[in-house]
Amino acid sequence: MESEGKQPTSIILLGMAGSGKSTVLQRLNSYLHSQKKPPYVINLDPAVRQLNYSANIDIRDTVDYSKVMKQYNLGPNGGIITSLNLFTTKFDQVLGLIEKRKSEVDHILIDTPGQIEIFTWSASGAIITDAIASEVPTVIGFVVDTPRTMAPATFMSNMLYACSILYKTRLPVLLIFNKTDAQDHSFATEWMTDFESFQAALSNRNATSTYNSSNLNEEPSYMNSLMNSMSLVLEEFYSNIKTVGISAMTGAGMQEFFEAVDECREEYYKDYKPELERLRKERQEKSEERKKDSLNRLIKDMKTNDEEPIESDASEEEGETLDAQDMKERGINISNNYDDGTSWPRP
Numbered sequence: 001m002e003s004e005g006k007q008p009t010s011i012i013l014l015g016m017a018g019s020g021k022s023t024v025l026q027r028l029n030s031y032l033h034s035q036k037k038p039p040y041v042i043n044l045d046p047a048v049r050q051l052n053y054s055a056n057i058d059i060r061d062t063v064d065y066s067k068v069m070k071q072y073n074l075g076p077n078g079g080i081i082t083s084l085n086l087f088t089t090k091f092d093q094v095l096g097l098i099e100k101r102k103s104e105v106d107h108i109l110i111d112t113p114g115q116i117e118i119f120t121w122s123a124s125g126a127i128i129t130d131a132i133a134s135e136v137p138t139v140i141g142f143v144v145d146t147p148r149t150m151a152p153a154t155f156m157s158n159m160l161y162a163c164s165i166l167y168k169t170r171l172p173v174l175l176i177f178n179k180t181d182a183q184d185h186s187f188a189t190e191w192m193t194d195f196e197s198f199q200a201a202l203s204n205r206n207a208t209s210t211y212n213s214s215n216l217n218e219e220p221s222y223m224n225s226l227m228n229s230m231s232l233v234l235e236e237f238y239s240n241i242k243t244v245g246i247s248a249m250t251g252a253g254m255q256e257f258f259e260a261v262d263e264c265r266e267e268y269y270k271d272y273k274p275e276l277e278r279l280r281k282e283r284q285e286k287s288e289e290r291k292k293d294s295l296n297r298l299i300k301d302m303k304t305n306d307e308e309p310i311e312s313d314a315s316e317e318e319g320e321t322l323d324a325q326d327m328k329e330r331g332i333n334i335s336n337n338y339d340d341g342t343s344w345p346r347p
């Protein structure tokens with residue numbers, strides 16, 4: 001399965017603001033150190049003031065977020081996106097560093113900006129994810145704030161977000177229910193495996209409320225009916241997703257976490273990698289076809305020009321060669337750059 005030699009697993013931590021990504025990363029880092037398996041750590045959040053772990057690669061060493069904001073006259077989110085874009089232009093160097101350290105580490109931990117959409121829906125976030133995933137087996141760790149997801153509507157929006165990330169990246173997603181010291185995550189796994197228990201939770205409380213506020217005579221609200229339908233839609237997603245409950249604060253669930261990561265790694269090799277290779281091959285074939293086609297057209301153009309002599313032109317009579325402008329005017333395609341710019345592998 002792993003013909004490329006030792007391949008560490010990279011874990012990209014994503015999650016809503018305040019779900020505990022940085023604290024989770026800090027906990028995973030210290031757990032792995034205690035197991036004598038120190039990870040390689042990358043911070044991609046340019047706006048974080050202070051890191052509670054030491055990063056091997058820190059975006060802040062390359063891009064100054066506050067200067068970017070000033071220079072381009074941007075707000076906080078625009079500043080983060082632009083900083084990430086600037087960093088992405090240097091990402092080949094990051095890949096080079098990962099390549100060098102690959103044989104020494106078992107895990108690469110990646111922290112992302114606080115606002116989830118900045119990473120998940122930006123071009124640079126997609127480029128970085130794809131670049132890492134084409135280099136080493138990659139798992140998306142989706143961090144959920146368990147106490148704050150007790151309201152069915154909040155739970156549902158977290159699940160929809162995780163589902164959209166799964167379909168966008170096609171990488172294995174591990175749902176990490178964090179803060180289990182404050183709230184056990186068994187209610188969430190029950191909602192995911194038993195549709196009726198989610199329905200019961202919806203009818204016992206308002207969809208947006210964390211606590212039971214049953215008024216059973218109340219008409220089911222629009223929100224409740226929506227949540228009901230959504231949970232049916234998500235059934236397929238629930239059946240394929242792995243979950244784990246941890247507390248970044250106390251360190252509970254670390255062993256289960258790494259067991260789940262290993263299962264996701266298997267999934268990466270079984271489902272993602274073959275798809276990645278198939279798409280890469282398809283792209284290569286298309287590019288070869290385009291090159292062949294343009295060469296044929298060039299030969300045809302040149303033949304036509306030979307058969308129908310072009311009206312003599314003073315400069316050519318003097319033996320000057322055709323320059324690019326001449327060739328363009330005569331419809332001869334001289335460009336061999338047919339890449340559409342999507343050189344990053346996108347499964």
Ligand SMILES: Nc1nc2c(ncn2[C@@H]2O[C@H](COP(=O)(O)OP(=O)(O)OP(=O)(O)O)[C@@H](O)[C@H]2O)c(=O)[nH]1
Pocket residue numbers: 015016017018019020021022023024113114115178179180181182246247248249250
């Ligand atoms: N009780 C409890 N609190 C936690 C846990 N993990 C994180 N927190 C708290 O949750 C808050 C947010 O944690 P962060 O690690 O900053 O979350 P984040 O997702 O990185 O935040 P942003 O990057 O700013 O979006 C902090 O006050 C943490 O102390 C946990 O396992 N249990």
